[in-house]
Amino acid sequence: xxxxxLEGEEMVKEAELPSGQQSLNEDFGLxxxxxxxxxxxxxxxxxxxxxxxxxxxxxLECYVSGLxxxxxxxxxxxxxxxxxSALLEKEKLLFSxxxxxxxxxxxxxxxxxxxxxxxxxxxxxxxxLGETYxxxx
Numbered sequence: 001x002x003x004x005x006l007e008g009e010e011m012v013k014e015a016e017l018p019s020g021q022q023s024l025n026e027d028f029g030l031x032x033x034x035x036x037x038x039x040x041x042x043x044x045x046x047x048x049x050x051x052x053x054x055x056x057x058x059x060l061e062c063y064v065s066g067l068x069x070x071x072x073x074x075x076x077x078x079x080x081x082x083x084x085s086a087l088l089e090k091e092k093l094l095f096s097x098x099x100x101x102x103x104x105x106x107x108x109x110x111x112x113x114x115x116x117x118x119x120x121x122x123x124x125x126x127x128x129l130g131e132t133y134x135x136x137x
Contacts, residue, residue, distance in 0.1 A: 044070045084117040088136055096132045 034043050038055040044066055045051035052066040068076050081087075081102055088094055096110045105113045114123070114134060123134050 042066070046070045046072070084114065085122070088118070088123060088134060093133055093135050096134075099134075 031041065034041070035053060036043070036055065040055075040057070042054045042063070043051055044054075050070065052069050054062055054066055064076055068074065082090075084099070084103070087102070096107060099105060099110055099113065100107050103113065110132070111125075114125070118134075122137055124137055126133055126135060
């Protein structure tokens with residue numbers, strides 16, 4: 001049963017095709033050529049072909065610093081986060097962790113935050129593998 005609405009069987013079939021394996025090998029080759037040695041590896045390159053590589057899980061400040069370097073700017077202002085209702089409408093499904101990170105909400109406060117931001121008639125809270133996620137009704 002596919003509870004997340006993903007086409008798992010289709011994804012597996014496509015991955016088993018020679019073209020799927022070739023694409024995967026090309027991705028691995030590109031990762032090697034860029035010096036990606038861990039996960040995640042983020043490579044940011046500007047128009048002058050100068051870049052920054054960030055390997056592994058890092059705090060937000062690391063990514064902000066990398067962007068400042070690549071863009072050659074001192075002050076980098078983040079975009080305003082969209083309302084939770086707009087984000088859920090666009091994405092169709094949001095995990096608690098996504099809400100926690102995007103809106104700076106502690107995991108223990110997610111339920112209260114969602115109840116405050118969304119009318120109870122517009123969403124459902126579900127769980128899979130011990131993780132809570134939210135979908136539009």
